[in-house]
Amino acid sequence: AQSVTQLGSHVSVSEGALVLLRCNYSSSVPPYLFWYVQYPNQGLQLLLKYTSAATLVKGINGFEAEFKKSETSFHLTKPSAHMSDAAEYFCAVSEGGSNYKLTFGKGTLLTVNP
Amino acid sequence: DAGVIQSPRHEVTEMGQEVTLRCKPISGHNSLFWYRQTMMRGLELLIYFNNNVPIDDSGMPEDRFSAKMPNASFSTLKIQPSEPRDSAVYFCASSQTGGNTEAFFGQGTRLTVV
Numbered sequence: 001a002q003s004v005t006q007l008g009s010h011v012s013v014s015e016g017a018l019v020l021l022r023c024n025y026s027s028s029v030p031p032y033l034f035w036y037v038q039y040p041n042q043g044l045q046l047l048l049k050y051t052s053a054a055t056l057v058k059g060i061n062g063f064e065a066e067f068k069k070s071e072t073s074f075h076l077t078k079p080s081a082h083m084s085d086a087a088e089y090f091c092a093v094s095e096g097g098s099n100y101k102l103t104f105g106k107g108t109l110l111t112v113n114p
Numbered sequence: 115d116a117g118v119i120q121s122p123r124h125e126v127t128e129m130g131q132e133v134t135l136r137c138k139p140i141s142g143h144n145s146l147f148w149y150r151q152t153m154m155r156g157l158e159l160l161i162y163f164n165n166n167v168p169i170d171d172s173g174m175p176e177d178r179f180s181a182k183m184p185n186a187s188f189s190t191l192k193i194q195p196s197e198p199r200d201s202a203v204y205f206c207a208s209s210q211t212g213g214n215t216e217a218f219f220g221q222g223t224r225l226t227v228v
Contacts (some may be wrong), residue, residue, distance in 0.1 A: 014200065032214045042218035043118075043205055044157075051214035079183060090157065094214075101210075102217050106156035 002093045003013060003028045006105035014113050019063075019078040021108045023091030026072065033074040034092040034102070035065055046048045050074060061085070118220035120206050123201055126226045132194040135223045138187055139208030147217060148191050149205040157205075163189065164211060196227045 025031055031052050034047040036044040048059025055067045061084075065076045074091060091105040116117045127133050139146050147162040157206040161171040171181070178197070183189040193200055203224050207217040 034216060036219075045219070046216045049216055051215070085220075092161050101159070101162060102207075103159065104149075104157040 002031065002095050002101075002103050004091050004093050004103060004105035006108050008108055009077045009106065010111070012111040012113060013081045015039075015083055016080050019076070019081045019110065021076040021089050021091075021110065022090045023065075023074045023076065023105060024072050025074060025093045027093055027095055028109050029095050029107065032094040033065075033067060034094070035059065035063070035074075035076050036104075037093060037105075038088045038090065040087075047076070047089070066074070081112045083112050083114065086110055118206055118218050120204075120207050120220035120223050122223060123221060123227075124224050127196055128185065129197055129227055130195045131227075133196045133200075133207075133225060133227075134193040135204050135225070137189045137191075137206030137220060139206070141187070142210065143208035143218070144186065144211050145209045145217075146183060146189050147205075147209075148189070149207065150202045151205060151222070152202045153180065160191070176222070188221055193225075196225075198213040198227045201225055201227050 005024045011095050023042045025046050029113045034049045035047040037047050038044045047063050048081050050067045051052045061076045088107045090107045094102050123134045148160040151157045160173045161181045166183045176183050181191045203222045205222045207219045209215050209217040
């Protein structure tokens with residue numbers, strides 16, 4: 001069975017500082033991995049996805065994530081935080097196949113301080 | 115495309131009443147998901163459909179919950195009878211089949227059962 005663990009339910013950074021949100025996954029087959037962002041009172045929108053083409057994936061708004069199979073990790077980073085990055089971030093895993101199922105982590109709330 | 119459309123956006127109902135949430139997926143998508151989001155439990159997958167057929171309903175909390183997808187462009191999630199602990203935001207999402215494709219989320223229905 002697939003699962004996702006996000007370390008840290010709340011991360012606080014200063015504007016301009018590095019953002020690092022951690023995600024570890026469990027999957028019985030090579031996974032597909034996703035990061036989504038949720039702004040208040042809105043649905044989730046895709047930041048980036050890993051589909052085995054390249055281990056370093058670049059997404060929208062300056063975010064990127066690196067797939068590390070040996071560590072079963074897919075951490076999300078951004079070199080310099082902006083106030084508009086304040087939101088909740090979700091890591092998700094899919095094992096693919098014809099019956100597609102997307103499993104989410106519990107989310108990390110990112111606060112950006114001026 | 116207008117994206118995934120959910121209705122209503124907000125629903126307030128009394129305990130014991132029947133509640134029906136509606137979802138129109140993106141045209142051409144053949145996978146549809148219902149998620150529930152609460153502060154305590156995060157984002158939970160309730161059920162997902164592939165080509166209008168329910169594939170996995172193991173996340174449906176109990177028999178009071180039911181979901182249907184009569185055609186490719188419409189799905190409902192029904193709660194009968196509703197209870198205060200059902201209060202949550204319910205999201206519908208759709209995707210094309212295949213683990214490397216992202217799910218697109220609706221804006222959600224905020225359900226309050228009093």
